[in-house]
Amino acid sequence: MAGQTSADRGREARAKLLAAARELIGELGWGAVSTRVLAERAGVRPGLVHYHFESLQALLRRAVVDQMAEVLGPATAALEAADDPGSAVEAMLAELDRYSGTDPASLLFIEAYLAGTRDPELHDQIAAVLRGFRAAFAEVLRRSGHRDPDGAAALVAAAFDGIVLHKGLDPDLSAARLAPLVRAIAEPNHETKGTRE
Amino acid sequence: MAGQTSADRGREARAKLLAAARELIGELGWGAVSTRVLAERAGVRPGLVHYHFESLQALLRRAVVDQMAEVLGPATAALEAADDPGSAVEAMLAELDRYSGTDPASLLFIEAYLAGTRDPELHDQIAAVLRGFRAAFAEVLRRSGHRDPDGAAALVAAAFDGIVLHKGLDPDLSAARLAPLVRAIAEPNHETKGTRE
DNA sequence: GATCGCCTTGGACGATTGACCAATCGTAGC
DNA sequence: GCTACGATTGGTCAATCGTCCAAGGCGATC
Structure with missing residues (x-):
């Protein structure tokens, strides 16, 4: 247990800061996460923030990109393995139901999108993951x-985030209730009946 | 032009503060709107903020609720007048295309939702409008x-906000491209083919 | 045991924050 | 002209902000 070099402890402190950021961004909002509350949550001294990271913004940026990759990575892999789009959608909707719309994990994504509109570097990284x-x-x-396929994928992805957003306002809005409707979008025999010419 | 009482000027200052808040919440984010930048944008002295409003939070709350009612009110009325759901959806999607996903007007709604998860009073007011x-x-x-009908309405409403959110990341994501897919959700002969028993 | 390198500490800096208040303004009614 | 009153002003308050830095700690290496 004891054989950790100072570099090890450094990595641990860094990791604890990133973990604290994941929690706090959702809890307080991107703009309300300060160096001091962050350090307190991480169980670390405030001065460490600017030792391990170039700036507070850089820390938050890194935290959300890591989290998005961690969530969307396996989901993407599972998607590539699936051959039935309907069941793939259903599996993702079930996953979506784990987010209440009010917990920090739910709001982290939304906060990241918003912050991305004001931070070009973050914008590009998020866009890449989402793409x-x-x-x-x-x-x-x-x-x-x-x-x-491209349109449907875009719509379902947007709908996912929209559902999380609305779940915070309407707790009754379970993903299970919407599953059949969302799945219909992904159905292979989906007809766009309004085609005009 | 001159016949305005002091009460009139008061109302005007109040209105200018609310208008400035609508702009700034989307531009800077909810948490970054300060009394001073707000007053500067409104062309008013900082001291006036706490004369006309109980607190900065109360001002922001009022600004977003007013804006949401102003946007969703007419939309709701138009909806009640429409009898063809497909064309109603299409009209709303066209309206949606006016929001780029990066302009302050687009982000105002998202910011409001997020703030609502941390402000119970705001939460209730937003939920009522959306309901x-x-x-x-x-x-x-x-x-x-x-x-x-309830599920489809909920899904479309959530998808609308999700589309705005994603448009900020992917400018190519026009509402027009998604129109046929969204309209299909609202089609009366919409089938939920996956029903199991 | 000395040296090296990374990590950590505690405090400091100037700037900004939300909130508050006494004094003063301008105007309408008497 | 005087009073009354809502609107406005300019400034102050303690608290918090992001960032930086000199000093010290501490294990690994020689």
Whole structure:
């Protein structure tokens, strides 16, 4: 237990700071996370923040990008393995139900999007992660013969975040209730009946 | 031009503060709107903020609730007048395309939702406005014989906000591209094919 | 045991924050 | 002209902010 070098302890402090940031961004909002509350939550001295990170913004940026990759990475992998788009959607909706819409984990994504509109570097990193997820989803839909795989993937991805957002306002809004409707979007025989010419 | 009493000027200053808040919440984020930048944008002295409003939070709260009612009110009325759900959706999607996802007006709604998760009073006011919109939408769907009007209304409403959110990350994501897919959700003959028993 | 390198500490800096208040303003009614 | 009153001003308050830095701690290496 004792054989940890000072570099090890450094990595641990850094990790604790990032973990604290994941919690606090959702709890307090991106703009309300200060160096001092962050350090307190991490069980670390405030001065360490600017030793391990260039700035507070850089720390928060890193925390959310890590978290998004950690959540969306496995989801993307599972998506690439799935061949039935309907069940893939259902599995993701079930996953979505773990987020209440008010807990920090739910709000972290939304906060990240918002912060991304004001931080070009963060914007690019988030967009890249999201692009990967949508591309994998679209590929599943394409394989199943969907008429508009890219559009459907974009809509479902947007709907996911919208559902999380609205769940915070309406607790009755369970993902299970919406599952059949969302799945219909992904159905291969989905018809766009309003086509005009 | 001159015949304005001091009470009139008071109302004007109050209105200018609220208008400035609408701009700044989207530009800077809820937590970054300070009394001083707010007053400067409104062309008013900082001291006035706490004369016209109980607190900064109360001002911001009032600003977003007013804005939401102003946007969703007419939309709800138009919805109640419409009888064809497909065209109603399309009209709203066209309206949605006016929001780029990065302009202050787009972000105001998202910021409001987020702030609502941390401010119970704001939460209730937003939820009430949103409930009205969804109820009107669901009623249109019900009249056209939709299988799950409440679910579809909830999904479309959530998808709208999700689309705005994602448009900030992917400018190519136009509402027009998604229109056929969203409209399909609202189609009266919409089938939930996956029903199991 | 001395040296090296990374990590950690505690405090400091100037700037900004929300809130508050006594004094003063301008105008409408008497 | 005087009073009354809502609106406005300019300034102050303690608290908090992000950032930086000199000093010290501490294990690994020689």
